[in-house]
Amino acid sequence: GAGVSQTPSNKVTEKGKYVELRCDPISGHTALYWYRQSLGQGPEFLIYFQGTGAADDSGLPNDRFFAVRPEGSVSTLKIQRTERGDSAVYLCASSFSSASEQYFGPGTRLTVT
Amino acid sequence: AQKITQTQPGMFVQEKEAVTLDCTYDTSDPSYGLFWYKQPSSGEMIFLIYQGSYDQQNATEGRYSLNFQKARKSANLVISASQLGDSAMYFCAMRFTSNTGKLIFGQGTTLQVKP
Secondary structure (H helix, E strand, O other), X not given: OOOOEEEOOEEEXXXXXXXXXXXXXXXXXXXXXXXXXXXXXXXXXXXXEEOOEEEEOOOOOOOOEEEEOOOOOOEEEXXXXXXXXXXXXXXXXXXXXXXXXOEEOOOEEEEEO | OOEEEOOOOEEEEEOOOOEEEOOEEEOOOOOOEEEEEEEOOOOOOXXXXXXXXXXXXXXXXXXXXXXXXXXXXXXXXXXXXXXXXHOXXXXXXXXXXXXXXXXXXXXXXXXXXXX
């Protein structure tokens, strides 16, 4: 079946602009996660959704970052007033439940100039 | 503090030989899960193997096995009969509570398989 998909694959934006990153999870997966991976580092947790609600947003770095999952499927990560330090690969993962293994998408490479 | 440590930034192995990638962790939580992921140069994270803290036997998945030593808090990945396609970055990760399922990752180990 289809895996996790993310769009766009690459995004270049200017400092101060607003961006949206999209994630389509595997069909039937109720748990959805966002991670951020800087060059040469392991992924860092941002936020976890169970269904439509954000069950754990403890990894969001500040209030410029926000994510939604209005219908319990597709999720959008939104970043306001982007900064150069936001440049990274943003990974989305989904799982059947919070106790199951997570399957990752290909990521969105965000570059803030 | 909950932490995952991978002390080998880079490893080399000859094709067809076995290799062990180290991972240690620190937690006081009695219930946790350990994962290994492979990340090729394409960037996608590929799930390899899982070990639960209460599992009595070490996990195995094909050529991958997890050497779980609970008292030492280590969860090393063993890849047998290495193939050129195994060249990639490997991440150890831990889930500390099944309530949220969030993973905490180590820094990763780059594995290069030599022909």
